[in-house]
Amino acid sequence: MPINAEYRGPAELPEVIPVFPLPGALLLPRGQMPLNIFEPRYLAMVDDALRDGHRLIGMIQPDDSHSPDAERPVLFHVGCVGRITQLAESGDGRYILELTGVARFRVVEEPRVLTPYRQCRVDFFPFVDDFTARKGEEDVDRAALLSALTAFLKANNLKADWDGIEKAPNEALVNALAMMSPYGVAEKQAMLEAPDLKTRAEILVAVTEMDLAKKRTSGDPPLQ
Numbered sequence: 001m002p003i004n005a006e007y008r009g010p011a012e013l014p015e016v017i018p019v020f021p022l023p024g025a026l027l028l029p030r031g032q033m034p035l036n037i038f039e040p041r042y043l044a045m046v047d048d049a050l051r052d053g054h055r056l057i058g059m060i061q062p063d064d065s066h067s068p069d070a071e072r073p074v075l076f077h078v079g080c081v082g083r084i085t086q087l088a089e090s091g092d093g094r095y096i097l098e099l100t101g102v103a104r105f106r107v108v109e110e111p112r113v114l115t116p117y118r119q120c121r122v123d124f125f126p127f128v129d130d131f132t133a134r135k136g137e138e139d140v141d142r143a144a145l146l147s148a149l150t151a152f153l154k155a156n157n158l159k160a161d162w163d164g165i166e167k168a169p170n171e172a173l174v175n176a177l178a179m180m181s182p183y184g185v186a187e188k189q190a191m192l193e194a195p196d197l198k199t200r201a202e203i204l205v206a207v208t209e210m211d212l213a214k215k216r217t218s219g220d221p222p223l224q
Contacts, residue, residue, distance in 0.1 A: 003085050003100050005055075009131050010124035013103070016111070017081055018045045019058040019120050021073060026188040027059040027080040028175040029101045029130040037095040041116035046084070046095050048115065055084040057099060058120065060107070061185055061192075075120070078193050080104045101175075103130035104192065129196070137170035139198040141205075148208040149177065155212055174201045183207055 007013060020035075020042060027033045037046055049055050060079030082099030090096055105122035113119045129135050146165070153160055165173065178191045178200060187207050194200035 003083055005083060007102050007131060010103070010128060013081065013124055014054055014056065016119055016121050017054075017056055017058045017105075018049060018115070019060050019075070019079065019118050020045065021060055021062040021075055021118065023061055023064065023185050024188060025059055025061065026179045026181075026192055027082050027099060027101045028179055028192070029080065029103055030133060030171070031101045031175045031179050032085075033059065033082060033099045033101070033179065035095075035097050035099060037097060038093065043093075043095060044115065045117040046087070046097065049084060050087075056081050056102070057084065058082075058105060058122065059099065060120075061189055064185070072118075075107060075110070075118075076189055077107050078104060078189070079107070079122075080192065081122075081124075103127055134169055134171045136197045137174075139196070140170040140174060140201045141198075142170055142173075144205050145174065145177070145201050148205045151212055152208050155215060170201075171197055174204065178204050181207070183211070 025033065037043055045057065049057055058079050058081045061076050062073035063076050064073055066074045080101050081103060082101045084097055085100040086098035088096045103124050104127040105120075105124050106126050108121045108123050110118065110120050124130075149160070149165075152158075168176070174197055178188075181187070181191075181204060187203075190207075191200050191203050194203055
């Protein structure tokens with residue numbers, strides 16, 4: 001995980017962070033998320049994150065099912081903050097960056113701000129275990145996870161780097177598969193809010209099995 005800063009607990013993170021509402025975007029601790037930033041408000045957000053030295057951006061999903069205002073959607077209560085660990089300028093006004101997940105947070109309130117992007121006062125203490133790498137990974141049913149992955153790949157005519165998968169520790173494997181999974185907002189939010197790595201893996205396996213069963217019974221074509 002390429003990251004210069006060491007975060008040992010909630011007290012080392014700011015109480016107010018910029019947030020980037022993005023449906024279907026799941027960032028998890030120590031996971032890497034690429035982002036293509038082009039909207040002026042989010043370009044300003046990146047500039048400010050770099051300027052203040054924290055280099056932190058909170059990824060959070062909008063809750064469209066409870067959002068009467070499409071321009072300013074209601075946010076889910078849990079997101080994940082990431083640190084900008086790579087950044088490049090595209091030459092046409094965009095930023096190409098990568099966030100490395102640090103810890104999940106719970107939104108306390110959304111204060112009124114003058115910035116064009118939204119900010120939230122957050123609490124990291126409910127997710128204090130996120131600061132301990134690989135915590136609880138010995139409880140993950142790796143065989144069940146790999147079985148579901150194999151079935152998913154076969155059903156969708158996809159290939160994977162099995163050498164890399166077999167070498168990956170459970171935390172990296174579970175979180176990478178969850179982040180790359182093609183499922184919807186509700187499923188991604190459930191995996192984000194899972195109390196531990198074991199439960200996250202179980203949710204991922206269950207969602208995958210349900211998706212495969214639905215395709216078998218409905219005759220839907222494989223995921224493209």
